[in-house]
Amino acid sequence: MSAIISISHLTKTYKRDKQEITVLNDVSLDIEQGDFVALMGPSGSGKTTLLNIIAGIDRPTNGEVMIDGTNIGILSETELAKWRSRHIGFIFQFYNLIPVLTAFENVELPLMLTPLTKSERRRQVELALSVVGLAERMDHYPRQLSGGQEQRVAIARAIASDPDIFVADEPTGDLDRVSAEEILTLLERLNKEFGKTIVMVTHDPSAANRAHIVHHLEKGDLIPQGQS
Amino acid sequence: MSMTKLIVKNAFRHTLRVLLTIIGISVAVVAFGMLRTVVTAWNSGVAASSPNRLIVRQAVSFIFPLPYAYKEKIASIPGVSTVSWLNWFGGTYIDKDQFFARQGCDPETLLSLYPEFKLTSSEISAFKADRSACIVGIETAKRYGLNIGDIMNMEGDIYPGSWQFTVRGIYTPRSKTDDATQMFFHWEYLNERMKQDDPSRADQVGYYVVKINDPSRSAEISQKIDQLFKNSAAETKTETEGQFQQGFVSSSGAIIGAINIMSYLIIGIILLVLCNTMIMTSRERTREYAVLKSLGFTGGHLFAFIAGEALTISFLGAGIGIALLIPIVQGFEALLPRGWFPVFIIETSTYVLAGSSALIVGVIAAIIPLYRALTMKIVDGLRFTG
Numbered sequence: 044m045s046a047i048i049s050i051s052h053l054t055k056t057y058k059r060d061k062q063e064i065t066v067l068n069d070v071s072l073d074i075e076q077g078d079f080v081a082l083m084g085p086s087g088s089g090k091t092t093l094l095n096i097i098a099g100i101d102r103p104t105n106g107e108v109m110i111d112g113t114n115i116g117i118l119s120e121t122e123l124a125k126w127r128s129r130h131i132g133f134i135f136q137f138y139n140l141i142p143v144l145t146a147f148e149n150v151e152l153p154l155m156l157t158p159l160t161k162s163e164r165r166r167q168v169e170l171a172l173s174v175v176g177l178a179e180r181m182d183h184y185p186r187q188l189s190g191g192q193e194q195r196v197a198i199a200r201a202i203a204s205d206p207d208i209f210v211a212d213e214p215t216g217d218l219d220r221v222s223a224e225e226i227l228t229l230l231e232r233l234n235k236e237f238g239k240t241i242v243m244v245t246h247d248p249s250a251a252n253r254a255h256i257v258h259h260l261e262k263g264d265l266i267p268q269g270q271s
Numbered sequence: 272m273s274m275t276k277l278i279v280k281n282a283f284r285h286t287l288r289v290l291l292t293i294i295g296i297s298v299a300v301v302a303f304g305m306l307r308t309v310v311t312a313w314n315s316g317v318a319a320s321s322p323n324r325l326i327v328r329q330a331v332s333f334i335f336p337l338p339y340a341y342k343e344k345i346a347s348i349p350g351v352s353t354v355s356w357l358n359w360f361g362g363t364y365i366d367k368d369q370f371f372a373r374q375g376c377d378p379e380t381l382l383s384l385y386p387e388f389k390l391t392s393s394e395i396s397a398f399k400a401d402r403s404a405c406i407v408g409i410e411t412a413k414r415y416g417l418n419i420g421d422i423m424n425m426e427g428d429i430y431p432g433s434w435q436f437t438v439r440g441i442y443t444p445r446s447k448t449d450d451a452t453q454m455f456f457h458w459e460y461l462n463e464r465m466k467q468d469d470p471s472r473a474d475q476v477g478y479y480v481v482k483i484n485d486p487s488r489s490a491e492i493s494q495k496i497d498q499l500f501k502n503s504a505a506e507t508k509t510e511t512e513g514q515f516q517q518g519f520v521s522s523s524g525a526i527i528g529a530i531n532i533m534s535y536l537i538i539g540i541i542l543l544v545l546c547n548t549m550i551m552t553s554r555e556r557t558r559e560y561a562v563l564k565s566l567g568f569t570g571g572h573l574f575a576f577i578a579g580e581a582l583t584i585s586f587l588g589a590g591i592g593i594a595l596l597i598p599i600v601q602g603f604e605a606l607l608p609r610g611w612f613p614v615f616i617i618e619t620s621t622y623v624l625a626g627s628s629a630l631i632v633g634v635i636a637a638i639i640p641l642y643r644a645l646t647m648k649i650v651d652g653l654r655f656t657g
Contacts, residue, residue, distance in 0.1 A: 092650075100565050100649040121569050128567025135653070139562045143280045148272045153566045155272065200566075 047207065047240050048074035048097055053106035055092055055263075066092045068263040070106070074256075076207075079234040079241045081254035088260040090244045091212055097242055098210040099127045111207060128156045132201030132239075134230075136213035138193040140185040146172065146196045147181040153204045171199040175229060191222025198229055202237075209233065211243040215250050227253045274572075278579035285552070289584060292548045296588025296632075297595060299541045300625050304596040305603065306534040307621040313527055315448055315614035320512035322486035324384060327479035327496055328515070330506040336475035337505050339462075344499055345481060350492045352484050355380035358458050358477035362425040362434065364415075371411050372450075373425070374477070375458035378404075384482050387445040394419070394440030402460050406440035408451035417441070423454075430461060432468065447616050481509075538628045541585070545636040549581050553640030560644045561652025570645050577641045582633035589629035593622060 055067040067089045074080050082090040095101035096108055099115045108115050110130065118126060133139075140149045150171050154164045172178045175195040185193050194214060201209055211230065215223035231253055233239045243254060251257045259266040283289055327345060329335035339356075346354045358375035378399045382388060390398070390406065397419075398404045407417055417423070417438050425434045436456050444451040458476065465473040483492055493509035500507045510518075553560070560573060596617060604615045 095650050098565070100653075124564065124567045124569045126567075127565065133562075133565050135562070139558065139653075141559055141562075143284050144272070144277070148277075151272050152563075155274070155277075156567050 045076060046073040047076040047078075047111050048072070048242070049107075049109040050093075050097070051107050051109075053093075053096065053103050053108065055089070055096065055101070056104045065263050067096075067103075070260075070263075070265045072258065072265060074240065074242065076240055077234070077238050078256060079231070079254045080243070081251040081257045082242065082244045082260060083246070083248075083251055083257055084260035087262075089263040090260045093260065094210050094212055094242060094244050097208075098131050098133065099123050125156075128153060128204065130206050130208055132204070132206040132209040134194070134197055134201050134209060134211035134214045136216040138185070138190075138197040138217075140193055140196055140200075142185050145182050145184055146177060146188070146199075149185070149196055150181075150199045150203050152200060157204060167203055168199075171203040172196075174202060174232075175199045189222070190218050191225055194218060194222070194226050195229065198226070198233075202233065202239075207240060209239055209241045211241065213244055213246065215245070215247060223247070223250065274575055274579070278576060278583060281552075281556075281576065282580045282583045288548060288551075292544055292584055293588045293591065295544045296541050296585060296629075297592035299537045299544070300589050300592025300629075301596050301599055303534050303537045303628070304593065304617060304621050304625060305600065306530050306537070307624065308600055308615065308617050309612075310527055310530050310534070311618050311621070312612035312615045313523065315450070315612070320516050322489070322511060322513065323483050324512040325481040325483060325489060325493055325496070325509055326512055326515040327481060327507050327509045329478075330497075330508040333478065335505070336472075336477060337479065337507065339474040339476055341479065341500065341505075341507070342476075345479060345496055348492060348495050348499070350483050350485060350488050351481055353380055353383055353482040355384045355480045355482075356458065356476040356478065357455075357480060358461060358475075359429070360425075360427070360456075360461065361429040362427045364423060364425050369415075371408075372453040374453070374455055375461040376455040377458055378455075381455060384480050387449040388442040389445060390440045390442050394442075397439040401437060401439055402457050402463075403435060403437055404439035405436035405454055405456035406442055407438060407454045409441055409443050410451040411454060412438070412441045414452075430465070430472075432464070434464075448614055448618075450614060480512075486511075538632065541588070541628065542632045542635055545581060545585055545588075545632055546639065548584065549577070549636045549640050552580070553577065553643060557643075557647065557652050557655040560647065561649045561655070564647075564649050564652070573644045574637075574641055577644060578634060578637040581637040581640075582630070585629040585633035585636070589625055593625055596625075 050070060050072045053067055053070040054065065057064045057066060070093065082093060084090045092101060096103055097110070099110075099118075103116055113126065115123060115126060141152065144152070147168055150168045151164055154167060159167065169178060169181070172181050175198050177192060177195050177199065180188065180192065185196070188196065209230070214230070215226050218226060227250055230241055230243070234241050243250070245251050258268070327337065327341070329337055336358075342354050342356065345351060355377050360373040360375055362373055363369075382390065382395060394406070398406050405423065411417070419438055419441065421438045423436045423438060425436065427434055442451070462473055481496070483489060489511050493511075496509040497507050563573065600615070600617055604612070607615075
């Protein structure tokens with residue numbers, strides 16, 4: 044298998060007042076196509092920053108991030124936005140659905156950036172909602188859904204445009220145990236049945252157990268596997 | 272789902288707040304339109320004046336008459352094509368509250384000088400043939416239910432006594448901005464009566480209306496007319512009809528200026544109301560903008576969402592305001608004493624100004640939220656908790 048995500052000597056620093064804070068320190072990492080990777084570590088270890096850089100919503104200070112052959116560090120904001128819409132599916136901890144849109148419309152949102160026709164979009168949205176088991180709730184607004192259902196709609200939104208990579212930031216962090224299990228099972232399905240690459244940040248060891256590989260970060264350093 | 276649907280759904284997310292904003296904009300547009308209409312009404316005489324008409328009046332004051340004998344002398348000046356004259360009559364029709372302009376005129380020349388007053392040829396002939404005839408504007412005819420052949424009885428004040436006029440014509444104005452409330456009768460009828468009752472006031476006219484061939488020569492011809500009567504008992508002051516009308520409103524210039532300023536301040540108020548709403552809205556939606564950006568929506572999309580939302584609100588407010596303005600202006604006119612403003616209409620320019628203001632206000636109100644959304648880092652937006 045080839046590395047779909049290849050990170051080499053990645054450093055990320057922030058300036059707070061006059062102080063420079065290193066969030067990621069010379070991180071190198073390869074993730075194979077079809078991998079299900081969990082990033083773990085204490086708060087402030089840099090795992091979310093690493094996930095954001097992989098997703099193209101944050102930029103590295105130094106180093107190179109190659110995703111499926113594209114060096115995303117050199118793309119302009121507009122190019123990066125287009126790249127994200129084609130390659131990345133986002134799953135957030137707090138779902139981040141648009142409250143005035145129905146489940147159907149929320150899932151349709153990323154498809155507005157594609158050249159699909161209305162009927163093609165409809166088919167795609169219905170398919171995505173049926174994959175997450177919410178086809179019958181497509182006309183419901185987020186406020187009419189439970190937390191678990193909202194997260195499933197968010198997953199449907201992420202899969203609607205059929206991206207190669209899913210980035211999930213604490214996808215079960217705001218859910219009860221049962222809902223969390225459902226979401227993790229869904230992510231496993233996406234990985235196994237549809238061959239999607241998943242990178243997930245989590246604090247939860249049971250969530251991390253679902254991943255094939257678990258990487259640990261500590262104060263911006265990637266801990267070599269077997270040492271955590 | 273289309274972009275438009277998304278914009279409309281977002282615009283009405285906080286129904287009460289948006290409705291209050293729309294009502295605020297509507298009220299401001301009504302106030303703007305009302306003030307513009309009052310200013311327009313005030314200036315209607317100036318707006319309706321013709322550049323090829325000069326007014327020759329007594330140099331001391333408009334209220335003093337000029338000799339009828341000046342007519343021929345004025346007509347002899349090169350560049351003058353027609354000389355007519357008018358005489359303010361005043362008087363009381365029904366009661367003192369019934370105001371409309373009543374003037375003695377020369378029926379032979381009046382209509383060639385004022386082509387904006389439309390009469391049929393039979394009405395013109397009937398008006399010219401009868402010395403006690405008068406013509407009235409259609410608005411005055413409607414107001415008093417006057418028809419051809421009706422008698423108008425008046426009690427004179429400037430020219431005392433009882434006067435009777437027979438309506439021989441009802442003129443319609445050429446455009447909405449022309450005065451359709453005036454009454455004209457034969458100056459000769461007035462003059463004959465003066466010859467009998469008060470000979471010292473006979474053969475005098477209120478002011479001359481002079482038609483010139485070339486409006487660009489108005490200053491030169493005005494000077495020649497005034498020069499002609501220099502050092503006479505009744506020196507003249509000649510000016511264009513526009514300047515003459517301006518003289519009537521210039522005394523109210525400060526008030527009109529203040530009304531004008533207020534009307535534009537109202538646009539500023541609309542802007543503040545909408546800016547406030549848009550800034551609150553965009554702040555609350557910081558995280559959503561971050562989500563949209565992460566999904567691949569670009570700055571152009573965000574511009575369309577934010578500006579579209581601001582424009583939707585501003586155009587709805589302006590549209591409702593304009594729709595309300597029409598009946599409100601009509602109601603306001605009905606409350607005013609009759610004849611206060613001979614022309615009281617909402618000009619097309621008022622609609623255009625209100626519409627274009629809505630457009631400009633919508634775009635300006637979107638600038639700050641748009642700047643914030645575009646410059647916001649996605650990761651910061653996703654962390655935003657309000």
